[in-house]
Amino acid sequence: MNLRLYLWQRGTAALLAPLILIHLAVIFYATRQGLTAADILSRTRGSIAWALFYGAFVAAAAIHAAIGLRNILAEWGGLGGRTLAFCAVGFGLALALLGLRAVAAVVLP
Amino acid sequence: MNAYLSAHRASILWFAAMAHRLSGIGLAAFLPLHFLALGLALRGEAALEGFLRWSDMGVVKLAESGLVFLLVVHLLGGLRLLLVENFSWRSGQSKLAAGAAALAGLVAFLFLIRVL
Amino acid sequence: MAGTAHREPARPDLAVSIWRGDAGGAYADYRVPQRANQTVLDIVTFVQREIDPGLSYRFSCRVGMCGSCAMTVNGRPRWTCRTHVSKVAKNGRLTIGPLANLPVIKDLATDMAPFFQKWQAAKGVFSPSKTRHDAIEPIKPSSPERVAADAGVECINCGVCYAACDTVAWNADYLGPAALNRAWTLVNDVRDTGGKERLRAVSAAGGCHACHTHQSCQQHCPATLNPTASIAGLKRATVQAWLKGEIEP
Secondary structure (H helix, E strand, O other), X not given: OOHHHHHHHHHHHHHHHHHHHHHHHHHXXXXXXXXXXXXXXXXXXXXXXXXXXXXXXXXXXXXXXXXXXXXXXXXXXXXXXXXXXXXHHHHXXXXXXHHHHHHHHHHXX | OOOOOOHHHOOHHHHHHHHHHHHHHHHHHHHHHXXXXXXXXXXXXXXXXXXXXXXXXXXXXXXHHHHHHHHHHHHHHHHHHHHHHHOOOOOOHHHHHHHHHHHHHHHHHHHHHHHO | OOOOOOOOOOOOOEEEEEEXXXXXXXXXXXXXXXXXXXEHHHHHHXXXXXXXXXXXXXXXXXXXXXXXXXXXXXOEEEEHHHOEHHHHOEOOEEEEEOOOOOOEEEOOEEOOHHHHHHHHHOOOOOOEOXXXXXXXXXXXXXXXXXXXXXHHOOOOOOOHHHHHOHHHHHOOOOOOHHHHHHHHHHHOOOOEOOHHHHHHHOOOOOOHHHOOOOOHHHHHOOOOOOHHHHHHHHHHHHHXXXXXXXXXX
């Protein structure tokens, strides 16, 4: 990892820390009497706040996970060069796309 | 690889770093499934509801509490790194790491009690 | 016990396994008589002098200053001249191998060249700001920079941290704890002029940001230095230099 990747990795980590705390609180709140789709969607549909919250969460997590995976593939998988970049960027993009699709699924009215 | 080296890892801080990495792998593997499941709402509330009722199985709830455990482990492991890297050095890190592991276990256990 | 005839109690021989050959070698077994206050280096020396003169190993000062006798003892890297057998032998057994993460030349002697090449790559060389014609610069020992430099300056280059580090094992480019600790002491040396270049060198792939804070270096450093803290210092210094626009990400 060089300084650029480090800044992204630790920057997204610092952003994710409070987001995860809120997410954990929501997990406990949402399971207070069983998780239902109606309960979840009534909270999220049409909410700009939740769209921004989960959108930022997905973007930060995608970058963070891609760089983490890159380290692991380099150190434990022996990957390097283009293969490594392709795998890390590919995973990050896939995660971002799937994540934003999921955010759209729960917030679009 | 390390034919002559084996006992050098017997330290709680080494295990803290390893737990951080392994929990990260676990979360990275889970996230696409999490997103796909939520994406079911694109096909309407019923599709998501169907999935949630499937997830009422005890074994799924057990797995979910495992994921909560991984999330808290990774959060606290990350905070450990941010503290060590950005603030002045402090002693007693082993106790903090053990406490963090216990806290992660406790949160996951509370989640399991709540959903079972 | 001055003045009294000192007779050691009879002890069973130690069962010692020592690595023989290069990377493709194997452990060979020896029986070595136990003595009081015996160090691991004493064991190796006994084997070479009394059993097999072909055994290769390195040592010099025997008092923990030169850093040349580090080996792997019962699975963890140690300075052998300051390691008592009574402290590390398990059930009368000792397994002694060469340092990990370095090419084995023969038996217990490793090729330290990569270790010192990385020292150079981390710009671990002092760049003076004065010439011999200038007056000696007074440095206050209590200044924060000097305190930070002093904390890491007693490194004896033994390679124990390098052998103990899993990031070194997993990442061939990683400069390692000793080289980065050296860079950190120089970053804090107000007489040095190579700061920006050094921060650039430790910001490249394999630099300080590759460290995963396993803290094995800190656990194993025989001089009780804390290279993990030095590397954390470099991480902060590089981020600050980036924020000030002094180095590129």
